[in-house]
Amino acid sequence: MKHPLRRADTWQGYLFIMPWLLGFAVLTAGPMLFSLFASFTDYDMTSRMNFVGISNYLTMFTKDDLFWVSLYNTFFFVIWSVPLTTIGAMILALLLNKGIPGQRLFRTIFYLPAVLSGVGVYLLWMQMLSPSSGLINTMLGFIGIDGPAWLADPEWTKPALILMKMWSVGGSMLFYLASLQSVPKTLYEVGALEGANWWHRFRYITFPLITPVVFFDLITSTIGAFQIFSEAYVMSEGGNGGPVNSLLFYNLRIWNQAFEVYNMGYAMSMTWFLFVIVLLLTLFNFKFAKKWVYYEGDRR
């Protein structure tokens, strides 16, 4: 262990990761610790920073209606969009893995939305979701459905956003496709000999072997869904989460508190509460993963 060469190696190792360590300490860990501290103050960035104990957290849970509204909206979005996008991506990948003609073309087409991002996409969708002249309601009209007012109707704003998210599943689809192609063909041959139908093949061969990717996708898309912000900021009128607070997501509330009314301390306590929620969910996912995620060559 105390071989001199080995110690020199260690040093070089640390030296190489120094840029990351430095970046983490200065740009991530530092600000995080600061925000944890500031969440117990009435910090407003410029005029004050007095310790107020847990009063921000008390206000959040007992006095601020909009905190609960924003939490509900965010959970609603996570609960619907995560499973739907995961299943959507998986189905697309399974279909594309069939070796149908034009597979490459379809792969590109489905992946395209994942390349486009940000405000441009939102503006495009705002046009598509337009109640009377938008593409979506026009198409619904062809099959005799009188489409909802989408972004103008508080009941339909969140479904509209979930629909929009489904459109850009191409990114995770690619992961699934790659992982599907690494499933050994021999297993399917054995399955065919044993008379397995498509469902058996999926349930007992394909799915277990791609569970690590499903797991990865679940974790990242859950975290991503909790972070929803810019969609609502752009697509709701005035960036206030309207109509009737239906698009007031947690992060939008944080933003408004921090940069519209300068309640930075309060905004920071909201972020820490969200951090705890996401942390617990992720820990739960990891714990539960042992029951269904299968790592080849690894007994866990």
Place this chain on the structure above:
Amino acid sequence: MKKGTVIGLVALLLVTLGGLMWWMQNGQQDTASNVESEDRVTLDFWSFWGSETRRPIIEKMISDFNESQDEIFVKHTFIPFGDIWTKELAAVASKNEDAIPDVVVGDINAIKLRGQKQQVEPLNTLIDTASLKEVMHPEAWDAVQYEDETYAVPFTMDTRLLFYNKKMLEEAGYTEPPQTWDDLTEMSEKITVKQNNTFEQVGFYPLFGVGTDVWLINSDGRNYISKDGDVTIDTPEDREALEWINAFTEKMGRKEIDAFKAEFGEQQANPFLSEKVAMYVDVATFYTQIRDYGQHLDYGVVPLPEREEGSGHYSWSGGFALEIPKGAKHPEEAATFIEYMAGKEAQMYWAEQNFDQVANQDAGQAVADQLEGQEQEVYSVALSAMENTLLTPVPVEVPDLVSLVNPELEQATLGKKTPEEALQAAERKVKAAKEGTQ
């Protein structure tokens, strides 16, 4: 890890950090000294006026100032509207005077709150407040005051007016423009033509061009919270306003209105310009669009109609003010520049070139006198409307006001609550929030 390794690691971290900070410090000093090459003090002026129309105008004003000066040189930095104030806030919070701009164009309605938060420098000792107060629009001047201190100098305003299409009114048998809400309702019914559930033309719809909030102000000339701190949201006048709007929506059909609205975007497709809407609310600068895209129009302009005869033609204005961010390097020089920008000459130039309302009333009047023809008509009506125009400064005691009230108003206009229920709820929430902070 061994103790030696840990100590070494920490030392290395510190050295690198130190180096980084030294480099940042020096880098910034270099650029600063480059700009101040002459003996003049260089001011960094941030605005979001970067468009083809606005940029040459603001830069001409700056260069005029620079030419008149041998002590101050103003450098214009364009920062997009979406970034400018967060960027400014970050600079102020950093307390790094090299990063803080000297003058910034701020949202006039946010000045009180930002004054209280010490984001901007108090100006009473830096500028001649007495003479500015005399010429400035009283509402605008009030918006930049907090606890006997001035935190910015008003620059522009933009009151709402009613533009009407004379030809369309005449075809329906009207020779005079509407004066009251009832006039609007009656005339609109006559002018509106609907076929197969689509509008051929619309007389008037209150929520084209403006929001519910403007009509609540128009109804009684009061803000949600009065200057004395009384909450005045649930009033008979405000209920009447919501009922009046809802009557339009019911009569015309929400779906049909949405469909009609979706047909037009901004500018070229504006329904007033294409003679699809006979009466339309917009700011005075809308005149320039008519001038450029609607030469064929025979139109007139009046102040916003009143709730009933004698209730008052109240209107709403936003606006911008010039401020010195807290901790700026050259507050005195910055104040000199601000006084120039608020002065009659500069304000007249801005008003003429942009056809915009300015905060300096002398300048506004002088421009109105100089103009001719329809330009003068529109500008003079706007100027007279300014007398009944309110601003809506963010109240320091309830900074969250809009997010408390708007969802309720939306429920009322969407028919999910009655006007009465919505206004009661809004008033209750605002009162609770107000008591919570006191």
